[in-house]
Amino acid sequence: MLVGKLINLSHTKPDISYAIRVVSRFMHLPQVPHMDVVMRILKYLMGTSSRGVFFRKNGHFNLMAYIDADWAGDRDIRKFTLGYFTLVGGNLVTKRSKNQKVVALLSLEEEFRGIAKGITEILWLMKLLFELKFPTKEACKLFL
Known part of the structure:
Protein backbone atom coordinates (compact mmCIF):
# COMPACT_ATOMS: atom_id res chain seq x y z
CA MET A 1 0.00 0.00 0.00
CA LEU A 2 2.86 2.36 0.79
CA VAL A 3 4.52 1.65 -2.55
CA GLY A 4 1.24 2.45 -4.32
CA LYS A 5 1.17 5.85 -2.65
CA LEU A 6 4.77 6.43 -3.66
CA ILE A 7 3.87 5.56 -7.26
CA ASN A 8 1.26 8.34 -7.21
CA LEU A 9 3.76 10.74 -5.66
CA SER A 10 6.31 10.00 -8.39
CA HIS A 11 4.11 11.91 -10.88
CA THR A 12 5.13 15.19 -9.25
CA LYS A 13 8.58 14.01 -8.14
CA PRO A 14 10.09 12.24 -11.16
CA ASP A 15 13.46 11.87 -9.43
CA ILE A 16 12.10 8.94 -7.40
CA SER A 17 10.31 7.15 -10.27
CA TYR A 18 13.16 4.73 -11.04
CA ALA A 19 13.56 3.68 -7.41
CA ILE A 20 9.80 3.22 -7.06
CA ARG A 21 9.68 1.15 -10.25
CA VAL A 22 12.37 -1.19 -8.94
CA VAL A 23 10.71 -1.56 -5.52
CA SER A 24 7.28 -2.14 -7.04
CA ARG A 25 8.56 -5.30 -8.77
CA PHE A 26 8.68 -6.98 -5.37
CA MET A 27 5.24 -5.94 -4.08
CA HIS A 28 3.87 -9.48 -4.39
CA LEU A 29 6.53 -10.90 -2.03
CA PRO A 30 8.27 -8.09 -0.11
CA GLN A 31 11.32 -8.82 2.01
CA VAL A 32 13.13 -6.79 4.69
CA PRO A 33 15.65 -5.28 2.19
CA HIS A 34 12.75 -3.97 0.09
CA MET A 35 11.24 -2.22 3.11
CA ASP A 36 14.68 -0.76 3.88
CA VAL A 37 14.73 0.75 0.39
CA VAL A 38 11.22 2.17 0.86
CA MET A 39 12.30 3.74 4.16
CA ARG A 40 15.34 5.23 2.42
CA ILE A 41 13.07 6.73 -0.24
CA LEU A 42 10.87 8.24 2.49
CA LYS A 43 13.92 9.78 4.18
CA TYR A 44 14.96 11.25 0.83
CA LEU A 45 11.49 12.72 0.37
CA MET A 46 11.58 14.35 3.81
CA GLY A 47 14.78 16.16 2.83
CA THR A 48 13.49 17.28 -0.57
CA SER A 49 9.93 18.29 0.27
CA SER A 50 10.32 21.72 -1.36
CA ARG A 51 11.37 20.24 -4.72
CA GLY A 52 9.11 18.85 -7.41
CA VAL A 53 7.45 19.62 -10.71
CA PHE A 54 6.18 23.18 -10.93
CA PHE A 55 4.20 24.68 -13.80
CA ARG A 56 4.78 28.21 -15.03
CA LYS A 57 3.20 30.34 -17.72
CA ASN A 58 5.97 30.87 -20.26
CA GLY A 59 3.95 32.44 -23.08
CA HIS A 60 4.74 29.79 -25.69
CA PHE A 61 3.80 26.22 -26.57
CA ASN A 62 7.11 24.96 -27.94
Missing part, protein backbone atom coordinates in the same frame (compact mmCIF):
# COMPACT_ATOMS: atom_id res chain seq x y z
CA LEU A 63 7.51 21.18 -27.78
CA MET A 64 10.64 19.42 -26.54
CA ALA A 65 11.30 15.75 -25.84
CA TYR A 66 14.21 14.15 -24.01
CA ILE A 67 14.92 10.47 -24.60
CA ASP A 68 17.31 8.02 -23.01
CA ALA A 69 17.77 4.30 -23.46
CA ASP A 70 19.78 1.95 -21.28
CA TRP A 71 20.94 -1.21 -23.04
CA ALA A 72 20.70 -4.25 -20.72
CA GLY A 73 21.33 -2.03 -17.71
CA ASP A 74 18.82 -3.88 -15.55
CA ARG A 75 20.71 -6.90 -14.25
CA ASP A 76 17.56 -8.67 -13.10
CA ILE A 77 15.80 -8.96 -16.45
CA ARG A 78 18.58 -8.01 -18.92
CA LYS A 79 16.25 -5.99 -21.14
CA PHE A 80 16.75 -2.40 -22.12
CA THR A 81 14.97 0.44 -20.42
CA LEU A 82 13.53 3.28 -22.45
CA GLY A 83 12.63 6.57 -20.83
CA TYR A 84 11.39 9.86 -22.17
CA PHE A 85 9.65 12.99 -21.09
CA THR A 86 8.08 15.83 -23.04
CA LEU A 87 7.73 19.50 -22.29
CA VAL A 88 5.11 21.87 -23.67
CA GLY A 89 5.93 25.50 -23.08
CA GLY A 90 8.74 24.48 -20.74
CA ASN A 91 6.40 22.47 -18.49
CA LEU A 92 6.46 18.71 -18.03
CA VAL A 93 3.49 17.07 -19.74
CA THR A 94 4.34 13.39 -20.13
CA LYS A 95 7.00 11.09 -18.75
CA ARG A 96 7.53 7.41 -19.19
CA SER A 97 10.09 4.81 -18.24
CA LYS A 98 9.55 1.23 -19.23
CA ASN A 99 11.44 -2.01 -19.63
CA GLN A 100 10.99 -3.11 -23.22
CA LYS A 101 9.52 -6.51 -24.08
CA VAL A 102 12.24 -7.32 -26.61
CA VAL A 103 15.94 -7.82 -26.13
CA ALA A 104 17.98 -5.35 -28.19
CA LEU A 105 21.02 -6.90 -29.79
CA LEU A 106 22.83 -3.58 -30.23
CA SER A 107 22.79 -0.33 -28.30
CA LEU A 108 22.13 1.45 -31.61
CA GLU A 109 18.91 -0.55 -32.02
CA GLU A 110 17.59 0.70 -28.70
CA GLU A 111 18.49 4.30 -29.57
CA PHE A 112 16.45 4.04 -32.78
CA ARG A 113 13.52 2.61 -30.84
CA GLY A 114 13.82 5.53 -28.43
CA ILE A 115 13.85 8.04 -31.27
CA ALA A 116 10.74 6.42 -32.76
CA LYS A 117 8.92 6.59 -29.41
CA GLY A 118 9.92 10.23 -28.93
CA ILE A 119 8.78 11.25 -32.40
CA THR A 120 5.48 9.43 -31.89
CA GLU A 121 4.91 11.31 -28.62
CA ILE A 122 5.78 14.67 -30.22
CA LEU A 123 3.44 14.05 -33.16
CA TRP A 124 0.63 13.14 -30.79
CA LEU A 125 1.18 16.32 -28.75
CA MET A 126 1.37 18.46 -31.91
CA LYS A 127 -1.95 17.07 -33.10
CA LEU A 128 -3.52 17.60 -29.67
CA LEU A 129 -2.33 21.22 -29.48
CA PHE A 130 -3.57 21.85 -33.03
CA GLU A 131 -7.02 20.48 -32.16
CA LEU A 132 -7.08 22.69 -29.06
CA LYS A 133 -6.25 25.72 -31.28
CA PHE A 134 -2.74 26.14 -29.80
CA PRO A 135 -0.48 25.31 -32.74
CA THR A 136 3.30 25.40 -32.20
CA LYS A 137 5.17 28.21 -33.94
CA GLU A 138 8.65 26.73 -33.76
CA ALA A 139 10.11 23.38 -34.76
CA CYS A 140 9.93 20.65 -32.14
CA LYS A 141 13.19 19.62 -30.48
CA LEU A 142 14.22 16.07 -29.70
CA PHE A 143 17.19 15.50 -27.40
CA LEU A 144 18.96 12.17 -26.92
Whole structure:
Protein backbone atom coordinates (compact mmCIF):
# COMPACT_ATOMS: atom_id res chain seq x y z
CA MET A 1 0.00 0.00 0.00
CA LEU A 2 2.86 2.36 0.79
CA VAL A 3 4.52 1.65 -2.55
CA GLY A 4 1.24 2.45 -4.32
CA LYS A 5 1.17 5.85 -2.65
CA LEU A 6 4.77 6.43 -3.66
CA ILE A 7 3.87 5.56 -7.26
CA ASN A 8 1.26 8.34 -7.21
CA LEU A 9 3.76 10.74 -5.66
CA SER A 10 6.31 10.00 -8.39
CA HIS A 11 4.11 11.91 -10.88
CA THR A 12 5.13 15.19 -9.25
CA LYS A 13 8.58 14.01 -8.14
CA PRO A 14 10.09 12.24 -11.16
CA ASP A 15 13.46 11.87 -9.43
CA ILE A 16 12.10 8.94 -7.40
CA SER A 17 10.31 7.15 -10.27
CA TYR A 18 13.16 4.73 -11.04
CA ALA A 19 13.56 3.68 -7.41
CA ILE A 20 9.80 3.22 -7.06
CA ARG A 21 9.68 1.15 -10.25
CA VAL A 22 12.37 -1.19 -8.94
CA VAL A 23 10.71 -1.56 -5.52
CA SER A 24 7.28 -2.14 -7.04
CA ARG A 25 8.56 -5.30 -8.77
CA PHE A 26 8.68 -6.98 -5.37
CA MET A 27 5.24 -5.94 -4.08
CA HIS A 28 3.87 -9.48 -4.39
CA LEU A 29 6.53 -10.90 -2.03
CA PRO A 30 8.27 -8.09 -0.11
CA GLN A 31 11.32 -8.82 2.01
CA VAL A 32 13.13 -6.79 4.69
CA PRO A 33 15.65 -5.28 2.19
CA HIS A 34 12.75 -3.97 0.09
CA MET A 35 11.24 -2.22 3.11
CA ASP A 36 14.68 -0.76 3.88
CA VAL A 37 14.73 0.75 0.39
CA VAL A 38 11.22 2.17 0.86
CA MET A 39 12.30 3.74 4.16
CA ARG A 40 15.34 5.23 2.42
CA ILE A 41 13.07 6.73 -0.24
CA LEU A 42 10.87 8.24 2.49
CA LYS A 43 13.92 9.78 4.18
CA TYR A 44 14.96 11.25 0.83
CA LEU A 45 11.49 12.72 0.37
CA MET A 46 11.58 14.35 3.81
CA GLY A 47 14.78 16.16 2.83
CA THR A 48 13.49 17.28 -0.57
CA SER A 49 9.93 18.29 0.27
CA SER A 50 10.32 21.72 -1.36
CA ARG A 51 11.37 20.24 -4.72
CA GLY A 52 9.11 18.85 -7.41
CA VAL A 53 7.45 19.62 -10.71
CA PHE A 54 6.18 23.18 -10.93
CA PHE A 55 4.20 24.68 -13.80
CA ARG A 56 4.78 28.21 -15.03
CA LYS A 57 3.20 30.34 -17.72
CA ASN A 58 5.97 30.87 -20.26
CA GLY A 59 3.95 32.44 -23.08
CA HIS A 60 4.74 29.79 -25.69
CA PHE A 61 3.80 26.22 -26.57
CA ASN A 62 7.11 24.96 -27.94
CA LEU A 63 7.51 21.18 -27.78
CA MET A 64 10.64 19.42 -26.54
CA ALA A 65 11.30 15.75 -25.84
CA TYR A 66 14.21 14.15 -24.01
CA ILE A 67 14.92 10.47 -24.60
CA ASP A 68 17.31 8.02 -23.01
CA ALA A 69 17.77 4.30 -23.46
CA ASP A 70 19.78 1.95 -21.28
CA TRP A 71 20.94 -1.21 -23.04
CA ALA A 72 20.70 -4.25 -20.72
CA GLY A 73 21.33 -2.03 -17.71
CA ASP A 74 18.82 -3.88 -15.55
CA ARG A 75 20.71 -6.90 -14.25
CA ASP A 76 17.56 -8.67 -13.10
CA ILE A 77 15.80 -8.96 -16.45
CA ARG A 78 18.58 -8.01 -18.92
CA LYS A 79 16.25 -5.99 -21.14
CA PHE A 80 16.75 -2.40 -22.12
CA THR A 81 14.97 0.44 -20.42
CA LEU A 82 13.53 3.28 -22.45
CA GLY A 83 12.63 6.57 -20.83
CA TYR A 84 11.39 9.86 -22.17
CA PHE A 85 9.65 12.99 -21.09
CA THR A 86 8.08 15.83 -23.04
CA LEU A 87 7.73 19.50 -22.29
CA VAL A 88 5.11 21.87 -23.67
CA GLY A 89 5.93 25.50 -23.08
CA GLY A 90 8.74 24.48 -20.74
CA ASN A 91 6.40 22.47 -18.49
CA LEU A 92 6.46 18.71 -18.03
CA VAL A 93 3.49 17.07 -19.74
CA THR A 94 4.34 13.39 -20.13
CA LYS A 95 7.00 11.09 -18.75
CA ARG A 96 7.53 7.41 -19.19
CA SER A 97 10.09 4.81 -18.24
CA LYS A 98 9.55 1.23 -19.23
CA ASN A 99 11.44 -2.01 -19.63
CA GLN A 100 10.99 -3.11 -23.22
CA LYS A 101 9.52 -6.51 -24.08
CA VAL A 102 12.24 -7.32 -26.61
CA VAL A 103 15.94 -7.82 -26.13
CA ALA A 104 17.98 -5.35 -28.19
CA LEU A 105 21.02 -6.90 -29.79
CA LEU A 106 22.83 -3.58 -30.23
CA SER A 107 22.79 -0.33 -28.30
CA LEU A 108 22.13 1.45 -31.61
CA GLU A 109 18.91 -0.55 -32.02
CA GLU A 110 17.59 0.70 -28.70
CA GLU A 111 18.49 4.30 -29.57
CA PHE A 112 16.45 4.04 -32.78
CA ARG A 113 13.52 2.61 -30.84
CA GLY A 114 13.82 5.53 -28.43
CA ILE A 115 13.85 8.04 -31.27
CA ALA A 116 10.74 6.42 -32.76
CA LYS A 117 8.92 6.59 -29.41
CA GLY A 118 9.92 10.23 -28.93
CA ILE A 119 8.78 11.25 -32.40
CA THR A 120 5.48 9.43 -31.89
CA GLU A 121 4.91 11.31 -28.62
CA ILE A 122 5.78 14.67 -30.22
CA LEU A 123 3.44 14.05 -33.16
CA TRP A 124 0.63 13.14 -30.79
CA LEU A 125 1.18 16.32 -28.75
CA MET A 126 1.37 18.46 -31.91
CA LYS A 127 -1.95 17.07 -33.10
CA LEU A 128 -3.52 17.60 -29.67
CA LEU A 129 -2.33 21.22 -29.48
CA PHE A 130 -3.57 21.85 -33.03
CA GLU A 131 -7.02 20.48 -32.16
CA LEU A 132 -7.08 22.69 -29.06
CA LYS A 133 -6.25 25.72 -31.28
CA PHE A 134 -2.74 26.14 -29.80
CA PRO A 135 -0.48 25.31 -32.74
CA THR A 136 3.30 25.40 -32.20
CA LYS A 137 5.17 28.21 -33.94
CA GLU A 138 8.65 26.73 -33.76
CA ALA A 139 10.11 23.38 -34.76
CA CYS A 140 9.93 20.65 -32.14
CA LYS A 141 13.19 19.62 -30.48
CA LEU A 142 14.22 16.07 -29.70
CA PHE A 143 17.19 15.50 -27.40
CA LEU A 144 18.96 12.17 -26.92
